[in-house]
Amino acid sequence: MAIALQVLRHFARAPLRPLLWGLPLTRLASSMALAEQARQLFESTVGAVLPGPMLQRALSLDPDSGQLKVRDRSFQLRQNLYLVGFGKAVLGMAAAAEELLGQHLVQGVISVPRGIRAAMERAGKQEMLLKPHSRVQVFEGAEDNLPDRDALRAALAIRQLAEGLTADDLLLVLISGGGSSLLPAPIPPVTLEEKQMLTKLLAARGANIQELNTIRKALSQLKGGGLAQAAYPAQVVSLILSDVVGDPVEVIASGPTVASIHSVQDCLHILNRYGLRAALPRSVKTVLARADSDPHGPHACGHVLNVIIGSNALALAEAQKQAEALGYKAVVLSTAIQGDVKNVARFYGLLAQVAGARLTMPAGRTSVEEDEQLYELAAQIQLPDVQLKEALEAVVGAQGPVCLLAGGEPTVQLQGSGKGGRNQELALRVGVELGQWPLEPIDVLFLSGGTDGQDGPTEAAGAWVRSELASQAAAEGLDVAAFLACSDSHTFFCRFQGGAHLLRTGLTGTNVMDAHLLFLQPQ
Numbered sequence: 298m299a300i301a302l303q304v305l306r307h308f309a310r311a312p313l314r315p316l317l318w319g320l321p322l323t324r325l326a327s328s329m330a331l332a333e334q335a336r337q338l339f340e341s342t343v344g345a346v347l348p349g350p351m352l353q354r355a356l357s358l359d360p361d362s363g364q365l366k367v368r369d370r371s372f373q374l375r376q377n378l379y380l381v382g383f384g385k386a387v388l389g390m391a392a393a394a395e396e397l398l399g400q401h402l403v404q405g406v407i408s409v410p411r412g413i414r415a416a417m418e419r420a421g422k423q424e425m426l427l428k429p430h431s432r433v434q435v436f437e438g439a440e441d442n443l444p445d446r447d448a449l450r451a452a453l454a455i456r457q458l459a460e461g462l463t464a465d466d467l468l469l470v471l472i473s474g475g476g477s478s479l480l481p482a483p484i485p486p487v488t489l490e491e492k493q494m495l496t497k498l499l500a501a502r503g504a505n506i507q508e509l510n511t512i513r514k515a516l517s518q519l520k521g522g523g524l525a526q527a528a529y530p531a532q533v534v535s536l537i538l539s540d541v542v543g544d545p546v547e548v549i550a551s552g553p554t555v556a557s558i559h560s561v562q563d564c565l566h567i568l569n570r571y572g573l574r575a576a577l578p579r580s581v582k583t584v585l586a587r588a589d590s591d592p593h594g595p596h597a598c599g600h601v602l603n604v605i606i607g608s609n610a611l612a613l614a615e616a617q618k619q620a621e622a623l624g625y626k627a628v629v630l631s632t633a634i635q636g637d638v639k640n641v642a643r644f645y646g647l648l649a650q651v652a653g654a655r656l657t658m659p660a661g662r663t664s665v666e667e668d669e670q671l672y673e674l675a676a677q678i679q680l681p682d683v684q685l686k687e688a689l690e691a692v693v694g695a696q697g698p699v700c701l702l703a704g705g706e707p708t709v710q711l712q713g714s715g716k717g718g719r720n721q722e723l724a725l726r727v728g729v730e731l732g733q734w735p736l737e738p739i740d741v742l743f744l745s746g747g748t749d750g751q752d753g754p755t756e757a758a759g760a761w762v763r764s765e766l767a768s769q770a771a772a773e774g775l776d777v778a779a780f781l782a783c784s785d786s787h788t789f790f791c792r793f794q795g796g797a798h799l800l801r802t803g804l805t806g807t808n809v810m811d812a813h814l815l816f817l818q819p820q
């Protein structure tokens with residue numbers, strides 16, 4: 298009852314008339330409870346990878362002996378700890394690290410996005426901010442995720458700190474997504490502008506993050522193990538928050554503490570693939586030619602411990618636990634959802650249909666054709682880790698509400714000049730798909746949210762939808778297809794039911810890609 302009241306209070310803020318359209322009162326209450334649970338689960342997903350809890354899980358310090366434990370390794374702290382960091386979530390990570398290890402910290406330098414301190418202050422997130430007399434120097438830069446002069450200054454300060462260390466020192470490196478742009482140190486004669494131009498061109502022509510970062514590493518003093526080399530002979534411990542599917546440490550932020558395994562040939566293949574090899578600046582050719590004759594080969598990183606401390610998988614595992622506590626049969630489907638958002642939306646629409654049929658008709662009377670379509674679509678989107686069979690089997694045995702969880706980062710081909718983000722676009726497209734299937738007698742809700750709290754250039758983290766979306770939108774005079782045609786999902790959700798379907802968390806201070814939650818509840 299208390300929960301129901303809380304839910305009703307929450308929804309009292311949204312205009313009720315449009316919400317009531319087409320829904321009997323009992324279904325309205327269960328619909329609202331479902332939406333509130335979806336929001337709670339999204340919060341749990343993010344909560345598992347917030348800087349404080351993550352750092353506390355990763356590090357343990359014995360205050361008497363000064364022994365720092367990271368995984369199964371121990372390090373002796375005695376006023377010999379230094380810290381550097383770069384990435385969108387690194388401010389909060391540094392604050393949490395200083396809180397835990399402050400008495401041993403001599404000095405730190407971090408490179409974080411422009412405006413992040415003011416944004417965290419505005420959001421009242423004191424735990425994400427360094428204390429007034431912090432030993433950590435903060436550089437803000439890389440507006441719009443593009444390397445700039447301020448990020449270059451930060452990178453040089455980080456290199457200087459690393460180069461000054463001795464064999465008695467321990468360097469803690471905090472790494473999160475966005476780190477590549479926040480740590481630019483091009484190898485001369487390549488200039489910042491040339492590197493910026495090349496990465497922009499590669500991204501615009503569709504290079505993926507693995508390809509992009511292979512080129513970044515080849516042209517950088519600090520990426521691809523360069524930072525680890527600068528810090529030698531100090532011990533290096535890197536704590537990494539992953540924003541890349543599969544958590545590849547050599548790709549995240551271009552692996553500054555991971556030996557690069559790429560050859561110049563790899564770089565030339567990538568540049569060829571995107572038609573950029575012929576027009577390369579002379580400086581880039583010079584650096585690549587020099588690398589070819591580098592007799593030392595890949596950087597040695599024997600003095601480094603790289604540890605993934607947060608990831609999409611970890612966040613979803615926590616959400617799964619919470620969903621089970623709420624009475625759902627919960628299954629993690631995949632943490633590697635990629636590919637075009639249209640295909641991903643079709644996949645979730647069909648999944649809801651197939652899983653819904655299994656939930657209500659456990660005697661195996663589901664359409665073989667639809668099952669086949671679903672498997673084909675999963676193969677087409679290339680989900681390396683998808684647990685489709687397991688999820689569908691779990692649904693058959695569920696005999697109650699089901700929650701399927703997934704994560705990753707679909708891609709959007711922008712059309713027109715609307716305002717949106719990939720999560721809101723995915724939710725809107727899934728809403729349309731759900732409307733095409735006869736899903737009664739099941740309540741279905743799909744939520745998609747960016748764990749960083751910001752979906753594209755909008756103030757929302759994402760959105761949630763139900764099967765009635767298209768018909769309810771039409772009743773409000775909103776043409777979903779028209780919004781989709783100009784990538785205007787955010788404007789749609791702002792207008793639809795007074796914005797009640799938007800997921801608004803504010804900046805969360807973390808980032809492990811996106812989370813997708815699909816709820817199926819027998820009525």
Ligand SMILES: Nc1ncnc2c1ncn2[C@@H]1O[C@H](COP(=O)(O)OP(=O)(O)OP(=O)(O)O)[C@@H](O)[C@H]1O
Nearest residue numbers: 709715716717718719722749751752753754784808
């Ligand atoms: N109007 C729009 N509609 C849909 N998607 C959009 C729109 N405008 C931008 N995007 C998408 O938003 C994404 C960029 O936003 P964002 O900064 O949140 O993602 P990101 O760079 O991957 O960073 P992060 O990993 O921190 O989420 C791109 O995938 C882009 O295609």
Ligand SMILES: O=C(O)[C@H](O)CO
Nearest residue numbers: 474475476477549550
């Ligand atoms: O910074 C980067 O390189 C991307 O965010 C991937 O980690």
